[in-house]
Amino acid sequence: MGKSHVPLTGGCLCGTIRFQSDEAPVQGYYCHCTMCQRSYGGFFSATLRVPGRSFKFTKGEPKSYRSSRFATRSFCADCGSPMPFQFDASQDVWIKIGTLDHPEDWPMTDGAAWGPSQHTFVGSKIAWEQLGDHLPQMQEYDNELSKFLSAT
Numbered sequence: 809m810g811k812s813h814v815p816l817t818g819g820c821l822c823g824t825i826r827f828q829s830d831e832a833p834v835q836g837y838y839c840h841c842t843m844c845q846r847s848y849g850g851f852f853s854a855t856l857r858v859p860g861r862s863f864k865f866t867k868g869e870p871k872s873y874r875s876s877r878f879a880t881r882s883f884c885a886d887c888g889s890p891m892p893f894q895f896d897a898s899q900d901v902w903i904k905i906g907t908l909d910h911p912e913d914w915p916m917t918d919g920a921a922w923g924p925s926q927h928t929f930v931g932s933k934i935a936w937e938q939l940g941d942h943l944p945q946m947q948e949y950d951n952e953l954s955k956f957l958s959a960t
Contacts, residue, residue, distance in 0.1 A: 812922060816858065818908040819867070820889035826867035827892060829858040829903070836916035836925030837902070838943070840933035843875055847890055851937050852927075853904065856914055860899035863892070918942045 812832065819826040833856035844853035870882035870891040882891040892903045905911045916925040918941060926944040927933075939945065 812913040813910040815862075816856075816903070816908060816910075816913075817866075818903065820870075820884035820887050820891060820907065822884065822887035822889070824868045824886045825865065825870050825884045825889070825891055827863065827865050827903070827907075829863045829901070831859050831862035832922060833858050833903075833914055834900070835923055836905070836914065836920075838916065838925070838927045839929055840927060840931075840937075841929040842932050843879075844929075845932075845934070847875065847881055848904070851934055853890075854906065854916060855902040855904055856908075856916075857900050857902050860894070860901050863901040863903075916943075 814830070814832050816829040816833070817826070835857045837855050837857065838852045839855065840852045845851065847853065868884075871885040872880050872882040875881040875893070878897065879893055879895050881893040883889060884891060889907065890904050891907065892901045894901055905914065905916065908914070914920075914922055926946065927939055928946045930939065930945045931947050933939070
């Protein structure tokens with residue numbers, strides 16, 4: 809891995825929304841909950857958690873909606889790209905790694921130099937999906953949710 813790009817920058821597919829984090833991510837998450845599956849349209853959502861104090865939208869404003877009793881998600885109203893989201897119990901912001909200008913800077917692999925990553929809510933993963941990357945796995949949904957949020 810070469811020099812990491814900080815500030816992190818990214819945005820939506822059509823360019824209407826742009827954002828920036830002036831600090832590096834603190835952790836990576838592959839979330840397998842059914843909300844992330846539906847919101848992202850895939851097996852899981854790959855996100856990086858950045859300190860909320862360092863995050864800002866630099867162009868446009870996403871449309872937000874209450875996706876659950878504990879989180880607010882956002883997306884570009886023009887192209888539909890998922891944008892960063894927040895849990896109520898945290899000041900931090902979760903950025904979809906695919907929306908970054910340089911996702912290659914932040915490998916979500918075991919032993920990555922920049923920081924740790926993990927699988928969350930694997931009890932909700934699609935049954936035939938196989939995880940073989942040796943990252944830590946949070947198994948339960950409801951029981952683990954409170955631990956996940958209290959750790960942020």
